Amino acid sequence: MSELKVVIIGAGSSYTPELIEGLINRTAELPLRELWMVDIEDGREKMAIIANLARRMLKKAGLDVSVHETLDRRTALTGADYVCSQFRAGCLDARISDERIALKFGMIGQETNGLGGFANACRTIPIALEIAREMETLCPDAWLLNFTNPSGMVTEAILRHTTIKAVGLCNVPVIMQKGVSKLLGGSSDFIMQVAGLNHFIFARQILQNGKDKLDDVIDEIIAGNDPLVPRNIPPFTWPAHVLKGLRMIPCAYLRYYYMKDDILKQEIGEANGEGTRGEVVKALEHELFEIYKNPELAEKPKALEGRGGQYYSEAACELMSAIHNDKRIIMHVNTRNNGAINGLPDDCAVEVSSVITRSGPLPLNVAAFPEDTLRLLQLMKSFEQLTIEAAITGNRHTAWRALVLNPLITSGTLLDQAVEAVIEENKELMSAFH
Numbered sequence: 001m002s003e004l005k006v007v008i009i010g011a012g013s014s015y016t017p018e019l020i021e022g023l024i025n026r027t028a029e030l031p032l033r034e035l036w037m038v039d040i041e042d043g044r045e046k047m048a049i050i051a052n053l054a055r056r057m058l059k060k061a062g063l064d065v066s067v068h069e070t071l072d073r074r075t076a077l078t079g080a081d082y083v084c085s086q087f088r089a090g091c092l093d094a095r096i097s098d099e100r101i102a103l104k105f106g107m108i109g110q111e112t113n114g115l116g117g118f119a120n121a122c123r124t125i126p127i128a129l130e131i132a133r134e135m136e137t138l139c140p141d142a143w144l145l146n147f148t149n150p151s152g153m154v155t156e157a158i159l160r161h162t163t164i165k166a167v168g169l170c171n172v173p174v175i176m177q178k179g180v181s182k183l184l185g186g187s188s189d190f191i192m193q194v195a196g197l198n199h200f201i202f203a204r205q206i207l208q209n210g211k212d213k214l215d216d217v218i219d220e221i222i223a224g225n226d227p228l229v230p231r232n233i234p235p236f237t238w239p240a241h242v243l244k245g246l247r248m249i250p251c252a253y254l255r256y257y258y259m260k261d262d263i264l265k266q267e268i269g270e271a272n273g274e275g276t277r278g279e280v281v282k283a284l285e286h287e288l289f290e291i292y293k294n295p296e297l298a299e300k301p302k303a304l305e306g307r308g309g310q311y312y313s314e315a316a317c318e319l320m321s322a323i324h325n326d327k328r329i330i331m332h333v334n335t336r337n338n339g340a341i342n343g344l345p346d347d348c349a350v351e352v353s354s355v356i357t358r359s360g361p362l363p364l365n366v367a368a369f370p371e372d373t374l375r376l377l378q379l380m381k382s383f384e385q386l387t388i389e390a391a392i393t394g395n396r397h398t399a400w401r402a403l404v405l406n407p408l409i410t411s412g413t414l415l416d417q418a419v420e421a422v423i424e425e426n427k428e429l430m431s432a433f434h
Helices: 016-025 041-060 073-077 091-104 114-138 151-161 172-183 214-222 240-246 252-258 260-271 277-292 302-306 312-324 371-393 396-405 413-425
Strands: 004-009 032-038 066-070 082-085 143-146 165-168 191-197 200-208 329-336 349-357 360-363
Touching: 004 016, 004 073, 016 032, 016 041, 016 312, 032 041, 032 073, 041 066, 041 277, 066 073, 073 114, 082 114, 082 312, 091 114, 091 260, 091 277, 091 413, 114 143, 114 151, 114 371, 114 396, 114 413, 143 151, 143 312, 151 165, 151 329, 151 349, 151 371, 165 360, 172 191, 172 200, 172 214, 172 312, 172 329, 191 371, 200 214, 200 252, 200 371, 214 240, 252 260, 277 302, 312 329, 312 349, 329 360, 371 396, 396 413
Parallel strands: 004 032, 004 082, 032 066, 082 143, 143 165
Antiparallel strands: 165 329, 191 200, 191 349, 329 349, 349 360
Protein backbone atom coordinates (compact mmCIF):
# COMPACT_ATOMS: atom_id res chain seq x y z
CA MET A 1 0.00 0.00 0.00
CA SER A 2 1.50 3.36 -1.00
CA GLU A 3 2.30 5.82 1.76
CA LEU A 4 0.07 8.85 2.12
CA LYS A 5 0.42 12.59 2.25
CA VAL A 6 -2.30 14.14 4.39
CA VAL A 7 -2.88 17.89 4.58
CA ILE A 8 -4.79 19.66 7.37
CA ILE A 9 -6.15 23.10 6.46
CA GLY A 10 -6.75 25.03 9.67
CA ALA A 11 -4.27 22.90 11.60
CA GLY A 12 -4.18 25.38 14.50
CA SER A 13 -7.62 24.14 15.54
CA SER A 14 -7.91 22.68 19.03
CA TYR A 15 -9.51 19.60 17.42
CA THR A 16 -6.34 18.57 15.56
CA PRO A 17 -4.93 16.30 18.34
CA GLU A 18 -8.02 14.10 17.94
CA LEU A 19 -7.28 13.86 14.21
CA ILE A 20 -3.69 12.85 14.99
CA GLU A 21 -4.92 10.22 17.44
CA GLY A 22 -7.28 8.84 14.78
CA LEU A 23 -4.46 8.57 12.24
CA ILE A 24 -2.22 6.83 14.80
CA ASN A 25 -4.96 4.33 15.63
CA ARG A 26 -5.28 3.43 11.94
CA THR A 27 -1.65 3.06 10.91
CA ALA A 28 -2.34 -0.43 9.54
CA GLU A 29 -5.10 1.01 7.31
CA LEU A 30 -3.62 4.44 6.54
CA PRO A 31 0.18 4.26 6.04
CA LEU A 32 1.00 7.90 6.68
CA ARG A 33 4.24 9.28 5.22
CA GLU A 34 3.83 13.05 5.47
CA LEU A 35 1.54 15.23 7.56
CA TRP A 36 1.30 18.84 6.42
CA MET A 37 -0.22 21.46 8.68
CA VAL A 38 -1.49 24.67 7.08
CA ASP A 39 -2.81 27.83 8.68
CA ILE A 40 -2.77 31.60 8.27
CA GLU A 41 -0.55 34.11 10.03
CA ASP A 42 -3.06 34.61 12.85
CA GLY A 43 -2.97 30.86 13.50
CA ARG A 44 0.80 30.40 13.24
CA GLU A 45 1.47 30.15 16.99
CA LYS A 46 -1.35 27.67 17.60
CA MET A 47 -0.25 25.60 14.61
CA ALA A 48 3.28 25.40 16.00
CA ILE A 49 1.96 24.20 19.36
CA ILE A 50 -0.20 21.57 17.65
CA ALA A 51 2.65 20.45 15.36
CA ASN A 52 4.97 19.89 18.32
CA LEU A 53 2.26 17.93 20.15
CA ALA A 54 1.67 15.87 16.98
CA ARG A 55 5.39 15.05 16.77
CA ARG A 56 5.37 13.87 20.40
CA MET A 57 2.25 11.75 19.80
CA LEU A 58 3.72 10.15 16.67
CA LYS A 59 7.06 9.50 18.40
CA LYS A 60 5.30 7.86 21.34
CA ALA A 61 3.45 5.62 18.86
CA GLY A 62 6.78 4.67 17.23
CA LEU A 63 5.81 6.11 13.85
CA ASP A 64 8.28 7.66 11.41
CA VAL A 65 6.09 10.42 9.96
CA SER A 66 7.40 13.80 8.88
CA VAL A 67 5.36 16.73 10.20
CA HIS A 68 5.52 20.01 8.29
CA GLU A 69 4.12 23.44 9.21
CA THR A 70 3.50 26.07 6.58
CA LEU A 71 1.55 29.19 5.71
CA ASP A 72 2.03 28.31 2.02
CA ARG A 73 -1.07 26.31 1.14
CA ARG A 74 0.05 25.50 -2.41
CA THR A 75 3.27 23.83 -1.23
CA ALA A 76 1.29 21.69 1.18
CA LEU A 77 -1.35 20.68 -1.37
CA THR A 78 1.07 19.57 -4.07
CA GLY A 79 0.74 15.81 -4.45
CA ALA A 80 -1.63 15.39 -1.49
CA ASP A 81 -3.76 12.25 -1.13
CA TYR A 82 -6.26 13.55 1.43
CA VAL A 83 -7.04 17.10 2.47
CA CYS A 84 -8.88 17.73 5.73
CA SER A 85 -10.54 21.15 5.81
CA GLN A 86 -11.30 22.44 9.31
CA PHE A 87 -10.61 26.18 9.12
CA ARG A 88 -12.74 28.91 10.66
CA ALA A 89 -12.83 32.06 8.55
CA GLY A 90 -12.39 35.04 10.86
CA CYS A 91 -11.48 32.75 13.77
CA LEU A 92 -13.58 32.70 16.94
CA ASP A 93 -13.88 36.49 17.04
CA ALA A 94 -16.02 36.36 13.88
CA ARG A 95 -18.26 33.72 15.44
CA ILE A 96 -18.69 35.83 18.56
CA SER A 97 -19.53 38.85 16.41
CA ASP A 98 -22.17 36.83 14.53
CA GLU A 99 -23.75 35.71 17.79
CA ARG A 100 -23.82 39.20 19.27
CA ILE A 101 -25.22 40.85 16.13
CA ALA A 102 -28.03 38.31 15.84
CA LEU A 103 -28.99 38.69 19.51
CA LYS A 104 -28.89 42.48 19.20
CA PHE A 105 -31.58 42.29 16.53
CA GLY A 106 -33.72 39.78 18.43
CA MET A 107 -32.61 36.63 16.59
CA ILE A 108 -30.98 33.40 17.72
CA GLY A 109 -27.20 33.78 17.62
CA GLN A 110 -25.67 30.54 16.40
CA GLU A 111 -22.65 29.50 14.38
CA THR A 112 -24.39 27.54 11.60
CA ASN A 113 -28.07 28.48 11.84
CA GLY A 114 -30.00 31.64 11.05
CA LEU A 115 -28.14 34.92 10.56
CA GLY A 116 -24.91 33.51 12.02
CA GLY A 117 -24.99 30.57 9.62
CA PHE A 118 -25.49 32.96 6.70
CA ALA A 119 -22.57 35.18 7.78
CA ASN A 120 -20.32 32.17 8.37
CA ALA A 121 -21.14 30.78 4.92
CA CYS A 122 -20.45 34.11 3.21
CA ARG A 123 -17.02 34.33 4.86
CA THR A 124 -16.12 30.70 4.31
CA ILE A 125 -17.37 29.63 0.88
CA PRO A 126 -15.06 31.90 -1.19
CA ILE A 127 -12.02 30.56 0.70
CA ALA A 128 -13.21 26.95 0.37
CA LEU A 129 -13.57 27.41 -3.39
CA GLU A 130 -10.05 28.86 -3.59
CA ILE A 131 -8.70 25.75 -1.85
CA ALA A 132 -10.68 23.41 -4.12
CA ARG A 133 -9.46 25.20 -7.26
CA GLU A 134 -5.87 24.91 -6.08
CA MET A 135 -6.49 21.20 -5.55
CA GLU A 136 -7.75 20.89 -9.14
CA THR A 137 -4.24 21.83 -10.27
CA LEU A 138 -1.98 20.57 -7.48
CA CYS A 139 -3.65 17.31 -6.36
CA PRO A 140 -6.59 16.59 -8.69
CA ASP A 141 -6.95 12.98 -7.50
CA ALA A 142 -7.08 13.87 -3.80
CA TRP A 143 -10.19 13.64 -1.65
CA LEU A 144 -11.29 16.73 0.24
CA LEU A 145 -12.87 15.83 3.57
CA ASN A 146 -14.74 18.93 4.66
CA PHE A 147 -15.73 19.60 8.22
CA THR A 148 -15.42 23.34 7.91
CA ASN A 149 -18.75 24.85 8.97
CA PRO A 150 -21.38 25.31 7.71
CA SER A 151 -20.43 21.91 6.35
CA GLY A 152 -23.45 21.29 4.13
CA MET A 153 -23.32 24.63 2.32
CA VAL A 154 -19.53 24.56 1.95
CA THR A 155 -19.67 21.01 0.55
CA GLU A 156 -22.44 21.89 -1.90
CA ALA A 157 -20.53 24.95 -3.14
CA ILE A 158 -17.45 22.79 -3.81
CA LEU A 159 -19.47 20.05 -5.54
CA ARG A 160 -21.30 22.58 -7.73
CA HIS A 161 -18.44 24.86 -8.68
CA THR A 162 -15.34 22.62 -8.85
CA THR A 163 -14.36 19.15 -10.02
CA ILE A 164 -12.84 18.09 -6.70
CA LYS A 165 -13.91 14.86 -5.02
CA ALA A 166 -15.41 16.16 -1.79
CA VAL A 167 -17.35 14.73 1.15
CA GLY A 168 -18.75 16.78 4.02
CA LEU A 169 -18.69 15.53 7.57
CA CYS A 170 -20.37 16.47 10.86
CA ASN A 171 -20.10 15.05 14.35
CA VAL A 172 -23.82 15.40 15.14
CA PRO A 173 -24.95 12.10 13.55
CA VAL A 174 -21.93 10.39 15.13
CA ILE A 175 -23.05 11.60 18.57
CA MET A 176 -26.60 10.47 17.79
CA GLN A 177 -25.31 7.03 16.79
CA LYS A 178 -23.30 6.71 20.01
CA GLY A 179 -26.33 7.88 22.02
CA VAL A 180 -28.58 5.26 20.43
CA SER A 181 -25.94 2.62 21.24
CA LYS A 182 -26.16 3.57 24.92
CA LEU A 183 -29.94 3.28 24.86
CA LEU A 184 -29.62 -0.16 23.29
CA GLY A 185 -27.42 -1.40 26.11
CA GLY A 186 -24.09 -0.54 24.52
CA SER A 187 -24.78 -2.57 21.40
CA SER A 188 -23.19 -1.59 18.10
CA ASP A 189 -25.20 -4.21 16.24
CA PHE A 190 -27.77 -1.86 14.72
CA ILE A 191 -28.21 0.43 11.74
CA MET A 192 -29.37 4.00 12.26
CA GLN A 193 -30.56 5.73 9.11
CA VAL A 194 -30.48 9.52 9.11
CA ALA A 195 -31.50 11.98 6.43
CA GLY A 196 -31.87 15.72 5.98
CA LEU A 197 -29.47 18.64 5.67
CA ASN A 198 -26.41 19.46 7.75
CA HIS A 199 -27.52 20.40 11.30
CA PHE A 200 -31.05 19.66 10.09
CA ILE A 201 -31.23 15.86 10.15
CA PHE A 202 -33.65 13.27 11.48
CA ALA A 203 -33.11 9.67 12.58
CA ARG A 204 -35.62 7.80 10.44
CA GLN A 205 -34.92 4.15 11.35
CA ILE A 206 -33.02 2.22 14.02
CA LEU A 207 -32.83 -1.37 12.80
CA GLN A 208 -31.73 -4.21 15.08
CA ASN A 209 -32.34 -7.94 14.62
CA GLY A 210 -34.99 -7.33 11.99
CA LYS A 211 -36.95 -4.85 14.09
CA ASP A 212 -37.19 -1.05 14.04
CA LYS A 213 -36.31 0.20 17.54
CA LEU A 214 -37.15 3.82 16.74
CA ASP A 215 -40.26 3.97 18.95
CA ASP A 216 -38.38 2.37 21.87
CA VAL A 217 -35.62 4.98 21.61
CA ILE A 218 -38.17 7.81 21.37
CA ASP A 219 -39.84 6.52 24.55
CA GLU A 220 -36.49 6.56 26.37
CA ILE A 221 -35.83 10.16 25.28
CA ILE A 222 -39.31 11.27 26.39
CA ALA A 223 -38.67 9.59 29.76
CA GLY A 224 -35.67 11.91 30.24
CA ASN A 225 -32.82 9.70 29.03
CA ASP A 226 -31.36 11.55 26.04
CA PRO A 227 -27.67 10.83 25.30
CA LEU A 228 -28.05 12.00 21.67
CA VAL A 229 -27.30 15.67 22.47
CA PRO A 230 -23.77 17.10 21.89
CA ARG A 231 -21.94 18.31 24.98
CA ASN A 232 -21.76 21.88 23.73
CA ILE A 233 -25.57 22.19 23.84
CA PRO A 234 -27.12 23.14 27.20
CA PRO A 235 -29.49 20.47 28.56
CA PHE A 236 -33.02 20.66 27.17
CA THR A 237 -36.02 18.38 26.92
CA TRP A 238 -37.92 17.64 23.74
CA PRO A 239 -41.68 18.13 24.24
CA ALA A 240 -43.23 14.66 23.99
CA HIS A 241 -45.65 15.81 21.30
CA VAL A 242 -42.74 16.81 19.03
CA LEU A 243 -41.19 13.34 19.02
CA LYS A 244 -44.51 11.50 19.02
CA GLY A 245 -45.89 13.75 16.30
CA LEU A 246 -42.86 13.49 14.04
CA ARG A 247 -42.16 9.82 14.83
CA MET A 248 -38.59 10.70 14.01
CA ILE A 249 -35.73 11.87 16.21
CA PRO A 250 -34.62 15.37 15.21
CA CYS A 251 -31.00 16.29 15.79
CA ALA A 252 -30.39 18.70 18.67
CA TYR A 253 -29.95 21.69 16.32
CA LEU A 254 -33.59 21.43 15.31
CA ARG A 255 -34.53 22.76 18.73
CA TYR A 256 -33.79 26.20 17.24
CA TYR A 257 -36.74 25.67 14.90
CA TYR A 258 -39.18 23.68 17.03
CA MET A 259 -38.48 25.62 20.27
CA LYS A 260 -37.29 28.96 18.86
CA ASP A 261 -38.66 31.39 21.44
CA ASP A 262 -37.53 29.27 24.39
CA ILE A 263 -34.00 28.94 23.00
CA LEU A 264 -33.77 32.67 22.20
CA LYS A 265 -34.67 33.53 25.78
CA GLN A 266 -32.05 31.04 27.00
CA GLU A 267 -29.35 32.49 24.71
CA ILE A 268 -30.04 36.04 25.87
CA GLY A 269 -29.61 34.90 29.46
CA GLU A 270 -26.35 33.13 28.64
CA ALA A 271 -24.99 36.12 26.71
CA ASN A 272 -25.69 38.38 29.70
CA GLY A 273 -24.05 35.85 32.03
CA GLU A 274 -21.04 33.70 31.13
CA GLY A 275 -21.17 34.88 27.51
CA THR A 276 -22.22 33.54 24.13
CA ARG A 277 -21.16 30.04 23.11
CA GLY A 278 -18.34 31.54 21.04
CA GLU A 279 -17.02 33.39 24.09
CA VAL A 280 -17.18 30.23 26.19
CA VAL A 281 -15.33 28.28 23.48
CA LYS A 282 -12.65 30.98 23.24
CA ALA A 283 -11.95 30.65 26.96
CA LEU A 284 -11.90 26.85 26.69
CA GLU A 285 -9.49 27.00 23.74
CA HIS A 286 -7.11 29.16 25.77
CA GLU A 287 -7.10 26.49 28.49
CA LEU A 288 -6.58 23.71 25.95
CA PHE A 289 -3.58 25.36 24.32
CA GLU A 290 -1.97 25.88 27.71
CA ILE A 291 -2.31 22.11 28.17
CA TYR A 292 -0.98 21.43 24.66
CA LYS A 293 2.18 23.43 25.41
CA ASN A 294 3.27 20.93 28.05
CA PRO A 295 6.42 19.30 26.60
CA GLU A 296 5.58 16.09 28.48
CA LEU A 297 2.14 15.75 26.86
CA ALA A 298 2.13 13.08 24.14
CA GLU A 299 -1.56 12.19 23.82
CA LYS A 300 -4.92 13.81 23.25
CA PRO A 301 -5.96 15.39 26.56
CA LYS A 302 -9.30 14.51 28.18
CA ALA A 303 -10.17 18.22 28.33
CA LEU A 304 -10.69 18.28 24.55
CA GLU A 305 -14.00 16.46 25.04
CA GLY A 306 -15.47 19.72 26.35
CA ARG A 307 -15.45 21.15 22.83
CA GLY A 308 -18.66 20.78 20.87
CA GLY A 309 -16.96 19.06 17.95
CA GLN A 310 -16.21 15.87 19.83
CA TYR A 311 -15.77 12.91 17.42
CA TYR A 312 -15.36 15.20 14.36
CA SER A 313 -11.80 14.13 13.76
CA GLU A 314 -12.40 10.52 14.71
CA ALA A 315 -15.13 10.40 12.07
CA ALA A 316 -12.81 12.07 9.55
CA CYS A 317 -10.16 9.39 10.00
CA GLU A 318 -12.74 6.62 9.69
CA LEU A 319 -14.08 8.24 6.51
CA MET A 320 -10.55 8.52 5.11
CA SER A 321 -9.91 4.85 5.87
CA ALA A 322 -13.26 3.78 4.45
CA ILE A 323 -12.50 5.50 1.12
CA HIS A 324 -8.87 4.39 1.01
CA ASN A 325 -9.66 0.76 1.82
CA ASP A 326 -13.00 0.50 0.03
CA LYS A 327 -14.60 -0.58 3.34
CA ARG A 328 -18.21 -0.23 2.16
CA ILE A 329 -19.40 0.66 5.65
CA ILE A 330 -22.33 2.96 6.39
CA MET A 331 -21.50 6.50 7.52
CA HIS A 332 -23.60 9.65 7.71
CA VAL A 333 -22.08 12.25 5.36
CA ASN A 334 -22.81 15.27 3.21
CA THR A 335 -22.88 14.24 -0.43
CA ARG A 336 -24.94 14.67 -3.60
CA ASN A 337 -28.55 13.64 -3.08
CA ASN A 338 -28.84 11.53 -6.26
CA GLY A 339 -32.44 10.66 -5.41
CA ALA A 340 -31.84 9.57 -1.81
CA ILE A 341 -34.34 12.13 -0.46
CA ASN A 342 -37.36 12.40 -2.69
CA GLY A 343 -38.44 16.04 -3.13
CA LEU A 344 -34.96 17.61 -3.02
CA PRO A 345 -32.85 18.27 -6.14
CA ASP A 346 -30.68 15.35 -7.20
CA ASP A 347 -27.59 17.54 -7.50
CA CYS A 348 -27.87 19.28 -4.12
CA ALA A 349 -25.90 18.28 -1.01
CA VAL A 350 -27.77 16.36 1.67
CA GLU A 351 -26.65 14.72 4.89
CA VAL A 352 -27.66 11.10 4.61
CA SER A 353 -26.54 7.60 5.57
CA SER A 354 -24.28 6.34 2.78
CA VAL A 355 -22.17 3.32 1.89
CA ILE A 356 -18.56 4.54 1.72
CA THR A 357 -16.55 3.08 -1.16
CA ARG A 358 -13.28 3.82 -2.92
CA SER A 359 -15.37 5.82 -5.40
CA GLY A 360 -16.94 7.87 -2.62
CA PRO A 361 -20.29 7.79 -0.82
CA LEU A 362 -23.31 5.96 -2.26
CA PRO A 363 -26.30 7.57 -0.50
CA LEU A 364 -29.03 5.25 0.75
CA ASN A 365 -32.59 5.97 -0.29
CA VAL A 366 -34.91 6.90 2.60
CA ALA A 367 -38.67 6.59 2.93
CA ALA A 368 -40.64 9.65 1.86
CA PHE A 369 -40.66 12.39 4.49
CA PRO A 370 -44.04 13.52 5.86
CA GLU A 371 -45.24 16.43 3.75
CA ASP A 372 -44.82 19.09 6.47
CA THR A 373 -41.22 18.05 7.18
CA LEU A 374 -40.41 17.83 3.48
CA ARG A 375 -41.69 21.38 2.95
CA LEU A 376 -39.40 22.57 5.74
CA LEU A 377 -36.43 20.75 4.19
CA GLN A 378 -37.21 22.29 0.79
CA LEU A 379 -37.42 25.74 2.37
CA MET A 380 -34.06 25.30 4.07
CA LYS A 381 -32.46 23.94 0.90
CA SER A 382 -33.62 27.07 -0.97
CA PHE A 383 -32.13 29.18 1.83
CA GLU A 384 -28.83 27.29 1.52
CA GLN A 385 -28.62 27.58 -2.27
CA LEU A 386 -29.40 31.30 -2.27
CA THR A 387 -26.84 31.80 0.51
CA ILE A 388 -24.19 30.04 -1.59
CA GLU A 389 -25.04 32.32 -4.53
CA ALA A 390 -24.86 35.41 -2.32
CA ALA A 391 -21.52 34.31 -0.85
CA ILE A 392 -20.03 34.04 -4.33
CA THR A 393 -21.60 37.09 -5.97
CA GLY A 394 -21.95 39.49 -3.03
CA ASN A 395 -25.41 40.39 -4.30
CA ARG A 396 -27.42 41.98 -1.47
CA HIS A 397 -30.73 41.19 -3.18
CA THR A 398 -29.84 37.50 -3.25
CA ALA A 399 -28.79 37.70 0.40
CA TRP A 400 -32.17 39.19 1.32
CA ARG A 401 -34.02 36.51 -0.67
CA ALA A 402 -32.12 33.84 1.25
CA LEU A 403 -32.65 35.34 4.67
CA VAL A 404 -36.39 36.01 4.44
CA LEU A 405 -36.92 32.27 3.86
CA ASN A 406 -35.22 31.21 7.08
CA PRO A 407 -37.62 30.68 10.03
CA LEU A 408 -34.98 31.96 12.47
CA ILE A 409 -34.68 35.34 10.73
CA THR A 410 -36.77 38.42 11.44
CA SER A 411 -37.99 40.63 8.60
CA GLY A 412 -38.42 44.26 7.64
CA THR A 413 -36.25 47.07 8.98
CA LEU A 414 -34.58 44.86 11.61
CA LEU A 415 -33.41 42.43 8.94
CA ASP A 416 -32.07 45.23 6.74
CA GLN A 417 -30.14 46.67 9.68
CA ALA A 418 -28.83 43.25 10.74
CA VAL A 419 -27.57 42.43 7.23
CA GLU A 420 -25.77 45.75 6.95
CA ALA A 421 -24.23 45.21 10.39
CA VAL A 422 -22.93 41.78 9.33
CA ILE A 423 -21.51 43.08 6.05
CA GLU A 424 -19.88 46.07 7.74
CA GLU A 425 -18.37 43.88 10.46
CA ASN A 426 -16.89 41.53 7.83
CA LYS A 427 -15.35 44.03 5.40
CA GLU A 428 -12.26 41.92 4.68
CA LEU A 429 -13.77 38.44 4.77
CA MET A 430 -16.93 39.28 2.81
CA SER A 431 -15.18 41.34 0.16
CA ALA A 432 -17.68 40.34 -2.55
CA PHE A 433 -20.28 42.52 -0.79
CA HIS A 434 -17.97 45.56 -0.89
